[in-house]
Amino acid sequence: MIGNAKKIIDWLYDQDKTKEFEIKEYKEKRNKDQNAKYWKLLSQLSLKLRIGVEDLHFQMLRFYSPRYEILVPADKEIRGIDYCEKKSKITKNGNEFNVYHVYTPSHELTTNEFSILLEGLCEECKKQGIETLSPDELRELNSKGGIGMKTKRSKATDISMSVKKKVFERDGGRCVVCGNDYNVMPNAHYIPRSKGGLGIEQNIVTLCTELTENQCHRKYDFGTANERKIIGEKIKEHLKRKYPDWNEEDLVYKKWSD
Ligand SMILES: [Zn+2]
Numbered sequence: 001m002i003g004n005a006k007k008i009i010d011w012l013y014d015q016d017k018t019k020e021f022e023i024k025e026y027k028e029k030r031n032k033d034q035n036a037k038y039w040k041l042l043s044q045l046s047l048k049l050r051i052g053v054e055d056l057h058f059q060m061l062r063f064y065s066p067r068y069e070i071l072v073p074a075d076k077e078i079r080g081i082d083y084c085e086k087k088s089k090i091t092k093n094g095n096e097f098n099v100y101h102v103y104t105p106s107h108e109l110t111t112n113e114f115s116i117l118l119e120g121l122c123e124e125c126k127k128q129g130i131e132t133l134s135p136d137e138l139r140e141l142n143s144k145g146g147i148g149m150k151t152k153r154s155k156a157t158d159i160s161m162s163v164k165k166k167v168f169e170r171d172g173g174r175c176v177v178c179g180n181d182y183n184v185m186p187n188a189h190y191i192p193r194s195k196g197g198l199g200i201e202q203n204i205v206t207l208c209t210e211l212t213e214n215q216c217h218r219k220y221d222f223g224t225a226n227e228r229k230i231i232g233e234k235i236k237e238h239l240k241r242k243y244p245d246w247n248e249e250d251l252v253y254k255k256w257s258d
Helices: 005-013 032-049 053-064 111-127 135-143 152-157 161-170 216-222 225-242
Strands: 067-073 084-092 095-103 184-189 204-208
Touching: 032 053, 032 111, 032 135, 053 095, 053 111, 067 084, 067 161, 067 184, 111 135, 161 184, 161 204, 184 216, 204 216, 204 225, 216 225
Parallel strands: none
Antiparallel strands: 067 095, 084 095, 184 204
16 A cells, blocks of 8 residues: 555554555655666676676766756765765855866656667667667657656655756855855755755755755754754745745646646
8 A cells, every 4th residue: 555654544543453565655656667778777887898787877877867067175085975976175254165067866867868878878878889779769758748757746856957057046055054155056845845845046055055054955854853943944935035925826737737
């Protein structure tokens, strides 16, 4: 069965007390065809080039996945981000920072973004004489909704790269809660995805990451009720200032809006 904790507990109460159960978090199905094709081609290319699959995957993300830059104080290590690399050093207000490029992991890509990654991989394969998909086959695979056995709701709550860029610019590259201007990312939902919060600029803000002392994003998601409340109010004020007719009801996925 699939359901939230309460539904499952109610159901479990009625079960035979001697039986054993295993509980796993339910994940929506992705477009198996598109994903499978990607990993199959990647392993073929990996054999041909004699480069490990993981390394090759990182190379692909570097070229074909949306990226953004974050600043990390020079004396701090970057943690918890899978695909990133140090690009340069800068000095800001007398402090030294490393500039990192962060690449979006494939499971976070939107339909279109994944199509670009897959097309890029096909190009690389062709150069090595590996048989790939024809443009028509590729189009058909990608138009199946792309990563897109993803539900409509799930797609609607994704944040596209263009929204991230707009939000980052709108917020002046600062955390909208504490004003911090490094280790920030434009990827926080005001109304969370779990409640159907849309990936639109009116619902997305820049917050500082776990790498900072304030950790506004982490606190907003996992902090105490009081922390979440205070941060939520600040985000709300910020968004209201930016959008005169901002309305919380417009930020939530509605079935009938398809
Ligand atoms: Zn902050």
